[in-house]
Amino acid sequence: MEAEGERVMVLEQLATQTGLPEWLLRGVLAPLVYPGLGAFAAVALFIIWAERKIAAKVQMRVGPLYVARRLGGALQLLADGIRITFQEIIVPVTVEKKAYVAAPIFAFAIVAASLAVIPGGPGVYGFSSSVSLLVPFALLGLIPIVIAVMGWASNNKFTYIGAGREILVTVAGEVTLLASLLATAMMYGSLDINKIVTMQIRTGIPGIVVNPIAAFLFFVAALLMTDRIPFDVVLGEQEIVQGPYTEYTGLLFVLNMALDYGKLYALMLLFSDLFLGGWMPFDGVLLGSLTVFIKTIVLMLIAIFLRSVYGRMRIDQIASMFWSRLFPLALASLVISAAVHVVYTP
Amino acid sequence: MAIKLPGMYGREVGEREGYRIVELFIGPQHPASGHMRMILYLDGDVVVKVDPDIGYVHRTIEKLSETREYVRVISLIERMTIIDACNVTLPYIEAVEKLLDVEPPPRAKYLRTILCEINRIASHLYGLGLGGIFLNHSTMYMWAFGDREVFLHLANMLTGARLTHTYSVFGGVRRDLPQGFKDEFAKAKRYMLKRLKEYDKIFYNNPVIRGRLENVGVLEKEQAISLGATGPNLRASGVYYDARLIGYAAYPDLDFRPVVGKHGDALERIWVRLREIEVSLDLIERALKELPEGPIINERFTKGIPPKVRHWFEKGFIKLPGGYVRLKTRAGEVITRAEMGHGEITYYLVSNGDIKPYRLRVVTPSARNVILFTVLPVGHTLMDFPAIYGSLDYFPPEADR
Numbered sequence: 076m077e078a079e080g081e082r083v084m085v086l087e088q089l090a091t092q093t094g095l096p097e098w099l100l101r102g103v104l105a106p107l108v109y110p111g112l113g114a115f116a117a118v119a120l121f122i123i124w125a126e127r128k129i130a131a132k133v134q135m136r137v138g139p140l141y142v143a144r145r146l147g148g149a150l151q152l153l154a155d156g157i158r159i160t161f162q163e164i165i166v167p168v169t170v171e172k173k174a175y176v177a178a179p180i181f182a183f184a185i186v187a188a189s190l191a192v193i194p195g196g197p198g199v200y201g202f203s204s205s206v207s208l209l210v211p212f213a214l215l216g217l218i219p220i221v222i223a224v225m226g227w228a229s230n231n232k233f234t235y236i237g238a239g240r241e242i243l244v245t246v247a248g249e250v251t252l253l254a255s256l257l258a259t260a261m262m263y264g265s266l267d268i269n270k271i272v273t274m275q276i277r278t279g280i281p282g283i284v285v286n287p288i289a290a291f292l293f294f295v296a297a298l299l300m301t302d303r304i305p306f307d308v309v310l311g312e313q314e315i316v317q318g319p320y321t322e323y324t325g326l327l328f329v330l331n332m333a334l335d336y337g338k339l340y341a342l343m344l345l346f347s348d349l350f351l352g353g354w355m356p357f358d359g360v361l362l363g364s365l366t367v368f369i370k371t372i373v374l375m376l377i378a379i380f381l382r383s384v385y386g387r388m389r390i391d392q393i394a395s396m397f398w399s400r401l402f403p404l405a406l407a408s409l410v411i412s413a414a415v416h417v418v419y420t421p
Numbered sequence: 422m423a424i425k426l427p428g429m430y431g432r433e434v435g436e437r438e439g440y441r442i443v444e445l446f447i448g449p450q451h452p453a454s455g456h457m458r459m460i461l462y463l464d465g466d467v468v469v470k471v472d473p474d475i476g477y478v479h480r481t482i483e484k485l486s487e488t489r490e491y492v493r494v495i496s497l498i499e500r501m502t503i504i505d506a507c508n509v510t511l512p513y514i515e516a517v518e519k520l521l522d523v524e525p526p527p528r529a530k531y532l533r534t535i536l537c538e539i540n541r542i543a544s545h546l547y548g549l550g551l552g553g554i555f556l557n558h559s560t561m562y563m564w565a566f567g568d569r570e571v572f573l574h575l576a577n578m579l580t581g582a583r584l585t586h587t588y589s590v591f592g593g594v595r596r597d598l599p600q601g602f603k604d605e606f607a608k609a610k611r612y613m614l615k616r617l618k619e620y621d622k623i624f625y626n627n628p629v630i631r632g633r634l635e636n637v638g639v640l641e642k643e644q645a646i647s648l649g650a651t652g653p654n655l656r657a658s659g660v661y662y663d664a665r666l667i668g669y670a671a672y673p674d675l676d677f678r679p680v681v682g683k684h685g686d687a688l689e690r691i692w693v694r695l696r697e698i699e700v701s702l703d704l705i706e707r708a709l710k711e712l713p714e715g716p717i718i719n720e721r722f723t724k725g726i727p728p729k730v731r732h733w734f735e736k737g738f739i740k741l742p743g744g745y746v747r748l749k750t751r752a753g754e755v756i757t758r759a760e761m762g763h764g765e766i767t768y769y770l771v772s773n774g775d776i777k778p779y780r781l782r783v784v785t786p787s788a789r790n791v792i793l794f795t796v797l798p799v800g801h802t803l804m805d806f807p808a809i810y811g812s813l814d815y816f817p818p819e820a821d822r
Contacts, residue, residue: 130559130560133560134559134560134562134563134564134567135563135564135567136563136567232443232445236445236803304557305629307557308804311804312452312453312557313452313453313554313555313556313557313807314447314453314803314804314806314807315803316451316452382559383559383560384560384623384627385558385627385629385630386553386556386557386558386561386627386629386630386633387556387557387558387629387633387804388629388632388633389632389633389802389804389805390466390802390804391802392632392633
């Protein structure tokens with residue numbers, strides 16, 4: 076409860092210094108700075124570089140090297156990003172113009188919005204609510220609809236097939252994701268992410284130890300929802316070029332590319348809050364936030380490492396894996412949660 | 422103002438022969454089409470028909486070879502399959518040798534065999550790498566291409582060129598075995614055998630890859646024979662056939678046994694390639710052990726060489742006489758065959774006694790295997806198409822010639 080007091084104090088101080096209302100400060104700082112877009116930009120820069128470097132290490136290559144040679148090519152993505160940002164945005168004549176341009180912006184905004192609810196440290200969140208666990212899930216659940224719009228508006232066979240795949244993948248993955256979220260909520264008797272973290276700190280046991288099945292399911296479903304190998308059927312380069320993003324160029328393509336990494340970041344942030352005890356060993360705002368951030372990055376590194384091991388699964392294999400093997404496991408995780416709930420809340 | 426372009430909307434479903442189908446054009450501008458175009462007709466996600474549209478890299482090699490002297494044709498036909506340059510030229514050289522009535526010395530035959538097997542390993546690694554990236558398995562892709570360098574290095578050592586080593590020439594080979602080659606090969610063999618075990622772990626026995634390849638694109642034995650499939654694709658279907666068995670170069674002396682599969686699915690085709698690498702390594706080792714001493718080119722071409730350049734021969738290099746470019750064969754026709762990495766290649770050479778071929782007909786293995794595209798993917802999903810493509814080890818420049 077000390078953390079609670081301190082957290083209020085930090086933001087209150089900031090609010091009195093700047094003369095702005097505290098809710099506004101939270102609502103702006105969390106989605107835009109940390110854990111929102113600012114932190115995400117840094118993570119994306121690091122993670123994509125690390126993804127390429129790790130894959131290169133496994134595959135006996137060098138990876139990015141020439142931009143910032145002393146840092147091992149760490150600024151390669153920045154250079155690429157600057158180039159592609161100023162590239163011409165080509166809008167083909169056959170596309171539905173308004174939907175084509177709006178869809179990537181809208182999809183990325185949704186991901187950014189979901190970062191307003193997920194706490195990135197003790198008291199570091201945009202909004203808190205008694206059902207805050209469901210908000211990111213609901214927001215991320217909107218993205219497939221936007222991607223379907225993208226595929227339709229692009230008016231290309233590859234994008235259209237990609238949009239269909241996105242819907243199929245979401246239908247398969249969302250149920251498992253929701254089941255693992257509900258198992259966690261049931262375990263701690265709360266839908267508030269902050270409360271779930273405090274419960275873990277109070278009991279001293281992170282969620283992954285209590286209910287490893289739910290944690291595993293969450294991780295696998297997150298891989299599916301974010302098009303990570305072996306579940307990258309939506310991008311499916313060898314069949315459908317870039318899936319729903321095929322027709323995009325320039326900044327709009329960057330947004331699409333950032334979309335998957337943004338989703339991965341949001342879900343892994345949620346994972347470290349729900350299953351790894353959030354800011355667990357620490358109470359302070361700075362150290363706590365740093366803990367969550369590092370946990371998230373480690374989780375993302377695990378997710379991207381799978382690229383060097385697996386190929387791509389077929390759609391029907393993914394669907395049957397999620398419905399007939401992982402979904403029954405989700406029911407088992409609910410049973411564990413029911414048992415744990417009795418122990419936790421006498 | 423929007424331009425109305427009727428019929429250009431990609432999302433519109435077409436109708437053909439009574440079915441509502443999507444006509445999907447894969448290639449030539451596509452990450453996984455190769456230098457060709459595939460027209461896929463899809464009913465939902467199921468492929469109902471495939472129309473391989475070949476000819477994007479047709480370079481009129483057959484016609485061009487009629488305009489060049491015999492020896493200059495060698496470096497031309499290498500361009501059909503530069504990854505397999507010794508195997509692709511060897512039957513042509515044997516055809517011309519038959520018309521010249523020249524027999525290469527035994528040492529040259531062995532050296533040709535060694536380079537052919539090095540080429541075969543490199544070609545299989547190329548195919549395995551592409552088979553990996555078709556399933557988005559980038560590690561297999563990079564590993565195979567990285568380990569291919571080992572064999573390009575061996576070829577470089579032997580011939581002085583990484584890819585288009587015009588090594589076999591009429592009557593023999595261009596260079597003798599360099600010093601240290603045996604040690605270098607022993608190192609390469611040890612390394613490759615170790616790597617093959619790792620390939621098995623990360624690719625062949627990878628559950629995701631197995632799921633993608635098992636029972637996909639099954640080619641039955643009878644079907645494989647009647648369609649004229651060739652190479653590892655034929656052997657994976659359980660047919661005991663390999664052009665090396667007919668006995669050209671040094672193969673009759675080396676007790677060669679082909680690798681034969683059973684089921685003929687995509688996984689089996691990958692398996693045959695992996696095991697053939699082991700067989701080829703054994704063949705090279707045996708050839709190096711039994712390598713006979715003697716000249717590397719038929720004496721007919723060394724007779725007229727002035728003593729000034731003779732010292733090259735002591736160093737193991739061939740300095741060919743000027744008349745070699747204007748060799749005249751006797752009139753006649755010859756058919757020769759050989760086994761390339763991709764399958765059997767056939768040459769039909771017609772000569773009218775001139776310094777240039779009258780007609781050179783080439784049937785390359787990829788040209789024979791392209792028919793499998795119309796048969797194997799039918800009934801599978803769109804996602805299986807790259808898996809089948811990758812397992813066939815199809816090489817468009819070779820098919821188009």
